[in-house]
Amino acid sequence: xxxxxxxxxxxxxxxxxxxxxxxxxxxxxxxxxxxxxxxxxxxxxxxxxxxxxxxxxxxxxxxxxxxxxxxxxxxxxxxxxxxxxxxxxxxxxxxxxxxxxxxxxxxxxxx
Amino acid sequence: xxxxxxxxxxxxxxxxxxxxxxxxxxxxxxxxxxxxxxxxxxxxxxxxxxxxxxxxxxxxxxxxxxxxxxxxxxxxxxxxxxxxxxxxxxxxxxxxxxxxxxxxxxxxx
Numbered sequence: 001x002x003x004x005x006x007x008x009x010x011x012x013x014x015x016x017x018x019x020x021x022x023x024x025x026x027x028x029x030x031x032x033x034x035x036x037x038x039x040x041x042x043x044x045x046x047x048x049x050x051x052x053x054x055x056x057x058x059x060x061x062x063x064x065x066x067x068x069x070x071x072x073x074x075x076x077x078x079x080x081x082x083x084x085x086x087x088x089x090x091x092x093x094x095x096x097x098x099x100x101x102x103x104x105x106x107x108x109x110x111x
Numbered sequence: 112x113x114x115x116x117x118x119x120x121x122x123x124x125x126x127x128x129x130x131x132x133x134x135x136x137x138x139x140x141x142x143x144x145x146x147x148x149x150x151x152x153x154x155x156x157x158x159x160x161x162x163x164x165x166x167x168x169x170x171x172x173x174x175x176x177x178x179x180x181x182x183x184x185x186x187x188x189x190x191x192x193x194x195x196x197x198x199x200x201x202x203x204x205x206x207x208x209x210x211x212x213x214x215x216x217x218x219x220x
Contacts, residue, residue: 032206044210090153097203098142102153
């Protein structure tokens with residue numbers, strides 16, 4: 001069966017510091033991978049998606065970037081965090097446009 | 112921009128009551144999904160609907176997809192405290208998923 005791992009679960013970072021969130025998927029090959037951000041109790045905003053190694057599409061211009069160095073690894077990064085980068089970050093994978101499977105999320109607080 | 116709007120934004124009801132939440136889209140998607148999310152966790156898929164007019168039932172939950180494939184509803188019969196959570200609809204299109212703003216449901220015992 002397929003599983004998705006996302007870490008860390010919580011993170012407190014100072015303004016101006018770098019960020020690296022990692023997500024890995026097991027049990028499937030060539031998945032579509034996604035990074036979403038969620039404001040408290042609200043919907044999910046699509047940040048990045050990838051259909052293959054090295055193929056990254058950005059949905060929203062921002063202070064973040066994404067990379068996919070391996071087939072089942074997706075990384076969200078920032079060189080210098082802003083206060084507005086705080087939020088709940090979710091990684092997800094899919095094999096079609098009919099269902100997405102999410103990780104447990106990372107609660108990021110920028111102070 | 113593909114936009115999905117959900118209503119109501121918040122819903123607080125007593126155990127045993129029925130409820131309906133709505134999802135309306137400005138676009139036609141190839142599929143529409145409903146997810147349920149608990150605090151501090153990722154959303155979990157409840158159902159996917161694909162065909163206009165489709166109705167799916169999952170125990171006490173009934174999902175409908177509008178004929179024009181731009182609107183959907185989720186009806187819960189005899190709500191239970193375990194139904195509490197954030198309900199999200201999402202449209203799937205070309206390997207991307209766009210989410211609505213969510214309905215936060217609280218079922219009081």
